[in-house]
Amino acid sequence: MSNETKDLNNYHFTSSYDHYNSINSQSIMNLAYLSGPSTYNANMISSQIGSDLHSCPRGACGLGFELSPSSTEFFNSSIDQENDFYNAYNYNTSHKSHEVVGGGGAIVESETKVSASPSSSEHHHGEDSGKSLMKREADDGGKDIDQRSQKVVKTKKKEEKKQRESRVSFMTKTDVDHLEDGYRWRKYGQKAVKNSPYPRSYYRCTTQKCNVKKRVERSYQDPTVVITTYESQHNHPIPTSRRTAMFSGPAACSYNSSSLSPVSDFIINTPRTFSHDDLFRAPYASMNVNANYEQQQSQEFHHESDYELLKEMFPSVFLKQEP
DNA sequence: CGCGTTTGACCAGCGC
DNA sequence: GCGCTGGTCAAACGCG
Secondary structure (H helix, E strand, O other), X not given: XXXXXXXXXXXXXXXXXXXXHHHOOOOOOOOOEEEOOOOOOHHHHHHHHHHHHHHOOOOOOOOOHHHOOOOOOOOEEOOOHHHHHHHHHHHHHXXXXXXXXXXXXXXXXXXXXXXXXXXXHHOOOOOOOHHHHHHHHHHHHOOOOOHHHHHHHHHHHHHHHHHHXXXXXXXXXXXXXXXXXXXXXXXXXXXXXXOOXXXXXXXXXXOOOOOOEEXXXXXXXXXOEEEEEEEOOOOOOOOOOHHHHHHHOHHHHHHHOOOOOHHHHHHHHOOOOOOHHHHHOOOHHHHOOOHHHHHHHHHHOOOHHHHHHHXXXXXXXXXXXXX
């Protein structure tokens, strides 16, 4: 854990939150976050995208960020979520200028593995929760388990825990707590967070056999920033009824109404080079990838599988780029 | 009635 | 072993 925090501290954010604040105090800031033990090659992603960001003259690039007044960074860490996010956020906000410190700036974590398998989605245990899975395993072992098999079970548990920790997070500057992303979510819990006056909400994808979860919490340091963490990957397309769902959601409402919300502001201030569908997929919309960038990215990802995984993870980001 | 939210209880992991 | 914390469960409840 400690080394991950260190990694984050070494990470240099390129685009300044304050900068966008000065552009538009209601702009959305997205900060994508790939967690450590993930099988996504987050390390590579962060370095590649990071270098692109660094070379972007406007300091607002990333995944097509010339399109929007927001910033997105992919970075990589095993999770000490609270610390990580706040460290990241602190760093971002503490840097008033756009200067890039250090080369590359991407964090390095040796644990990150390149894999074509989408990790947790491979587990079709229903995965009601990690503990139920572990319980089941323990029960299966029974009392006759010898020490060796116990070791195997422990190792297995660790591996599965690692896989479950495949996560992507965003920091979004918005007044809306639960940002619409096209999928349907069911809230299954809410917890008070240590050192934060704001509770953390737990959501699960309502689609059957899809065990994607997401956590939503508000930064205690800047209540206007919402941290959304996605865990695992959807094994289904965006529900076709999403448009309806999104119109009923806060983002859609604000879009239809008077542009007071950050979402609508984002929409209004963003050059209309993408479709309504993209807009409705906020916050992903702010990560919209233009065709050139995608092409560039697919070349830069050393392993095609990682790029594909990223696509799977954020279909809405890539959807409109598909031929 | 179906679906989603709320909320107190419970459990596991972790640090001391 | 104990306490703290994060994550989940599930009954109760609300809403359309």
